[in-house]
Amino acid sequence: MQHLLTLEGMPRDTIVALLDRAQAFVDDADADHRSILAGRAICTLFFEPSTRTRLSFQRAAQRLGADVLNFDAATSSTTKGETARDTLKTIEAMGVHGFVVRHAENGAVAALAQAANPGTALLNAGDGRSAHPTQGLLDMLTLRQAKGADFSKLKVLIVGDVRHSRVARSDLHALRALGAGEIRVCGPKSLLPEDDGTLAGCTVTQDFDAALDGIDAVMMLRLQRERMAEGLVASLDDYRRDFGLTIARLKRASGDAVVLHPGPMNRGVEIDDEVADGPQSLILRQVANGVPVRMAVLEALLHV
Template sequence: MTHLADTPRALQHLLTLEHLPRIQLIDLLDRAQHFADGHDDRQALAGTAICTLFFEPSTRTRLSFQLAAQRLGADVLNFDVSTSSTRKGETARDTLKTIEAMGVRGFIVRHQDDGAVAALAEAANPGTALVNAGDGRSAHPTQGLLDMLTLRQAKGDDFSRLKVLIVGDVLHSRVARSDLHALRALGTGEIRVCGPQTLLPDDATLDGCSVGHDLDAALDGVDAVMMLRLQRERMDDGLIASLDDYHRDYGLTAARLGRAAADAVVLHPGPINRGIEITDEVADGPQSLVLRQVGNGVAARMAVLEALLSGNR
């Protein structure tokens, strides 16, 4: 019997890493590493038009997708919600269909609502590909890919040997959900999650994880620490007592990092709230892979765009 995790399938869209077969995830990571090694293919998407359709602000994700598409030879349109017809009441669906009618085949979509990108994918024409660049608190699949690429570069291909800790605001984090899907698919030996009870989901998100609220204990011997941004813009009042209290209990300092394995690495999806979830000493220190994550974002997104739009699905 063939297991789902071993069965590749043609990708029309990339909306989530949940249920993505392990072999397909590894293929994307291998191709991303190829691009990270400096191999561009300016002809892969020559003549293909791609639109970055962002209904939420972004720096790293938008720019890295734009650069990824350009390195593959695509024509890139950047949609600016502040100057678009959405300000006049046009729906996201109508916006997509209007741009699609101009011959655009690829859409990179960020939206504040859960499920919004999947709904747009349902409305798209056959042959049009959508990439979820982050929707609500649901998923951010390319962030999950670039995080796994960064971790694999630092620790090798065998995730079964790794103890990985995710810290902070999992409740509101689409990044955490995509990272957890990918870590499970890659067979990570131990996944720990730590944060205030008020910022941890009570659904299936944390299935299979070791969950705790004592950061010092959770850090013991881990190989990688994945810090999360405290998402105050999505947060109800009262979920944390104060920013000072949060940093005291869940902020990563150099002293705390000393509890992890000696060669442990630190990741953060950005933007960083310095002095809240992580100190300058750690964010800019020798164990930090934060800037490598940013660089790997271009390579991971090149791999996804190539897979969806080059005709080699």
């Protein structure tokens, strides 16, 4: 594996091996892993702004002893007119071995990976609405910690703007690879994907209350405010009424159901405070798992 571009089509064993390694980093939280990537250099190359994902990768790289360069291509004035490919090739020539890349366009990271040298690894940190593979992996690690390694009896519900969500797509890829027992998807029709295969095998509904029945894990998605400007959502109040996870609604799920959200949250819109901060929330656990998951991926791609 030279790059990590998507979880689509990734074999179950590969996913499980990455999760196992990430779990080992969790279990061994105080160990010094700095020799693993000592002398290796990683560049965060963000063509779309992001703080959380960048910090999480930085922390992972620090714990592995890698050197980190940061390039915020979204705000750089100096690369105006330069192609993303030239930017990548330039920084690669400086002796950078891995790139953590975020880009607003679908497939942009895969296209850049075509231009990379054989010894260079690209990690997709989110491209368009296509994929966010490390988020998918950290969500699976979080589910596995809570519910065990056998996903075959797991009933999972994904709620919200699946159409525009790379998180949802990577979660769906991973859930299928791990053999999740049942995957339900719920959201307003305007925010569900067109008939492009994204929801193959999923039960799809607009009725959030019904969809929660007997569910083991609720994976909430962030509502981007721009969906209102685009006319895809009538109002935040309407959205909350139909698709917001309240404490009352959560009671419809299985008694030990867990709640996930990739952040940042719109509190009071897609999720209420009582749920986000309640005992069933794994939201901060997800963030915590992001670091060991990214350590596992960086090690797999960059350790020599």
